[in-house]
Amino acid sequence: MQTLLKTLDFNPQLVRRAAICGYEGEMNVVMHGGDGSLSFAINNDELILEISDDGPGIVDIEKAMQAGFSTASDEHREMGFGAGMGLPNMKKNADDIIVESEKSQGTRVRMVFFIDKGDGAG
Numbered sequence: 047m048q049t050l051l052k053t054l055d056f057n058p059q060l061v062r063r064a065a066i067c068g069y070e071g072e073m074n075v076v077m078h079g080g081d082g083s084l085s086f087a088i089n090n091d092e093l094i095l096e097i098s099d100d101g102p103g104i105v106d107i108e109k110a111m112q113a114g115f116s117t118a119s120d121e122h123r124e125m126g127f128g129a130g131m132g133l134p135n136m137k138k139n140a141d142d143i144i145v146e147s148e149k150s151q152g153t154r155v156r157m158v159f160f161i162d163k164g165d166g167a168g
């Protein structure tokens with residue numbers, strides 16, 4: 047994803063923000079979700095990154111968005127994950143974030159990056 051965005055000549059700051067969000071989102075799918083997919087779309091003034099999975103879903107989205115909240119297992123914590131900072135980090139780095147989740151159905155996180163926000167396409 048980073049390589050493609052760089053090829054498309056996006057500003058490095060935007061590529062960096064999108065890459066952080068992509069990484070955190072993918073880690074969440076691997077640790078908490080199920081089978082997942084990542085896609086992104088680009089229009090004139092925004093980059094939209096969408097990460098979905100068909101896992102157990104997020105019980106309380108508001109809580110999950112809070113810094114420090116985590117249901118990570120001991121095994122994940124031993125590997126250095128589980129600080130409960132992934133979703134807050136995604137919120138911080140995206141211009142807009144929409145988290146949708148349905149119990150036993152899965153989770154979809156959609157993040158929007160404004161291309162013209164001072165760090166737009168080169």
Ligand SMILES: Nc1ncnc2c1ncn2[C@@H]1O[C@H](COP(=O)(O)OP(=O)(O)OP(=O)(O)O)[C@@H](O)[C@H]1O
Nearest residue numbers: 074078079103110116117127128129130131132133
């Ligand atoms: N795709 C998902 N499916 C189910 N639950 C999720 C998903 N993504 C996040 N969660 C829930 O939201 C909580 C908070 O996520 P967040 O990314 O902020 O922290 P974390 O993954 O636990 O730790 P960190 O990202 O700091 O390593 C998770 O612990 C988990 O309970």
Ligand SMILES: [Mg+2]
Nearest residue numbers: 073074132133
């Ligand atoms: Mg996480």
